[in-house]
Amino acid sequence: EKLADVHLKHAMFLEDEGKFHEAELEFVKAQRPKEAVLMYVHNQDWDSAQRVAESHDKDSVADVLVGQARFAFEEKDFTKAESYLLRAQRPELAVKFYKDSGMWPDALRVCKEYIPHKLQQLQDEYDRDAVNKSGRGAEAIVKQAREWEASGEHQRAVECYLKVTPDMVADAKIVEKCLMKAGDIAIKFLENNKAQVIVQTIGPRLAEIKCHSTAAELYLSMDMVKEGIDMLISAGDWNKAKKVAKEMDPRFEGYVDEKYKEFCRDQGKAEDLASVDVIGALDLYAEKGEWTKCIQTAEQQNPKVLHKYLALYATHLIKNNNSLAALQLYAKYGTAANPQNFNIYKRIFMDILVRRDMSKPEAYRSWADQRDMMHDLCQNMVKSSHANTSQHDEFEQMLLISHYYATRSAALAQPSLESIAGKLSVSLLRHTDVIPADKAFYEAGMLCKSLGWENLAFVFLNRYLDISEAMEEGSLNVLDHSDFQDTDIPFEIPIPEKPFLTSQQHEDVKEWVLAVSMDRKVKQVLPKDERGTYEASLVAAETGIRSLPCVVTGYPVLKNNVEFKNQNKVANKEDWNKLLMATKVSHSSELQDVLKFIASWCGATPSFSFQ
Incomplete structure (x- = not known):
């Protein structure tokens, strides 16, 4: 070991002296041939370095090649450098050198060929680098994508095109083109299942940049019909969506229609909705309060549909305290015998009944509308399963009451018919259960008073005061019925919900009744006829025989009657002739309308033509 150290130190000395060959020999003697190799590499004596490596240190051959490659790169001799590194089996260094030199295509090429498992990582790194380069991100990516495409690397090309995002470029058209290019390559060159995945990725991204129609075309080119239809729907191209469904897959026709309905409902487009869903459109009109359009549209459907929406509209009007408009609605369109509507009809009737402005001649049209509405309803009930039921009877009574009020309004406008108006008011008293x-x-008393029928006026207005007092006490038990014994004026009546008169009108009645009660000429009795019965009562006190009411006045028909075609419809001849004469003389349209109604309700008589 000591000898080896001596050789090593001597070698290093010789290297410093520039005596490289002698130093090489000493490094070898010191069993450190690698140091000799590195010495030659450092001095770029590649041949000597390789010779020593091959002779004494096979492991260093690669280091020599790497050194040569590094030098070649510095000299920009890239081909030679790459060759050295590949011989050294160090392709990753070739990739690094290329990458560090900004030569991404070469880096990607070597990576793809020699270390493909690292290609995706390198591709991502390249994409990030490209994006970071000011303003040239998309261009660089597109360039790379084209290179992949040209080299037949279709999957890579697709992935590359998909890297282009709206964040990189202001022009959405460029993004659209890149996405479509990716889709086009995928469809043409990739396996079908892979292409489908790519298209499913591209579709939503096209939608994000408002290219729904483009996305739809892409989906449809892959026979992805539902996805294509959804994109057309998103684009608002309903006609094309319907056409595609019809031509490519009729199963989706219903789907498009449902989506269109949802769209119209959400957007409040009732008219458009009507083309595919009339009921939905009608519901939408109703929801928006566009009742005129609702009813006009419903009118074009079957009666059942029309009356459903008439009922909804009528309910709306009633809730808004406009029963008069609800009445006009049914007067115009007819009154169906639908049980679910019966409460609506009753409510309209009662609301009209309690109005304070209905005692004048000007109220004729409203009463006539109510009369006609009830007549229509009763006729329809006769033809239904509700004929002759208690409900039918109830509506027949409402019809009769409405007819009396309508006729009274028409009569009030004619001085010659004041007595008929008075009799009608008196006849209405038998319906105070309604x-x-x-x-x-009050109305009967005041009309009798104006006609000079003071006994009747006194009895009726006195009764009015008693009822008002009972209303204040909340009970009818205090009422004295003695004046109305043996009459058909009912005792069992509901307490009115609120007073019909103003406090001043009420005081005026009180004063008059008090004044008259001091007058011995006026008697608190009801006048009787030849039956010994109150003249307006249909039921004879002694025999219990019920007479038919006059269709003109409501009074009992005892003799000199006019019979009509329909059963149980009669008139007192004197009152009938009086009505005919007044109509003839006055040319009153209201009286003509009354006669026209009587003709319809009772059947024509030989003595009058209702043309």
Whole structure:
């Protein structure tokens, strides 16, 4: 060992003196041939270095080649440098030298050929490097992608094109082109399952840059019909989506329609929705409160659909305290005998009934609409399973009440028919189980008062005051029914919810009743007829025989009657003729309408033509 140290020190001395050959001999004697190799490498005496390595230290042959390669790289003799490193079986160094020199294509080439397992890592590194270069990221990646493509490395080319993102370039068109190029290469050159995966990756990315139609084309080129349709839907190209579904896979036609419905609903596009889903469109119109369009559209459908939406609209109107408009709705479109609508009809009827502005001639149209609505309903019920039921009877009563009110409104406009208006108000009292009693007795009393029928007026207005008092106490038990014994005016009546009169009107009635009660000429009795019964009562007190009501006045028809075609429809001849004469003289459209209704309701009579 001591001898070896002597040789080593001597060798190092000789190296320092520049006596390289002598130094080589000493390094070998010192059993340190590698030092001799490194000495020659350091001095770039490649042949000597290789000679010593091959003779004395085979392991150092590679070091010599690496040294030669490093020198060749410095001299920019890249081909020779690469050759040395490959001979030294150090391709990773070749890759490193190329990479450090910015020669990425050569680095990737060597890597791909000699150390392919590291290619992806190098590719990623290259992509990052390319991105970091100011403004040239996308260009560099595209250039590399083209090189991969040219060399038949289609998978690599695709991956490279996919590296281009909107963050790199301001122009989305460039990204779109790169993505489409990736898709095109994948479809043409890769296996089908791989191509599908690539296309599924590209589609959403195209969507992100608003290239839905392009994405759709890509999907469809791979027969990915649903994905293509979804992209067309995202692009808002509904016609093309429908066409694709129809031509490529009819199973998706329903899918497109459903998506279109959702879109229209979400966007509130009821008119567009109507083309594929009328009911959905109608629901949307209703939801948006576009009732005119809703009803117009429903009108074009079958009656069942129309009446469903009429009911919804009517309910909306009622909730908004506009029962009059709901009434006009049914007067226009008819009243179906749908049990689910019965409460709506009743509510409209009651709301109209309690209005304070309905005692004038001007209220005729509203009463006539209500009368016609109830008539239509009753006719429809006759043809349904609800014929002759308690509900049918209830609506028939509402029809009768509405007819009396309508006829009274028409009569009030004609001085010659004041007595008929008075009789109708009196007849309505037998329906105070439906009509608010304070309203009915007040109106009857006031009309009788204006006609000079003071006994009736006194009895009715007195009854009004009693009912008002009972309303205040919340009970009808205090009512004295003695004035109405042996009449068909009901005792069992509901307490009106709120007073019909203002406090001033109420006080005026009180004053009049008080004043009249002091007058001995006025008697608190109801007038009787030849039956010995209250003249307006349909039921005879002694015999219990029920007479038919006059269709003009509601009073009982006892003799001199006019019979109509329909059963149980009659009129007192005097009142009927009075109505005909007034209509003829006045040319009143309201009276003509009353006669027209009676013709429809009762059947025509020989004495009058309803043309």
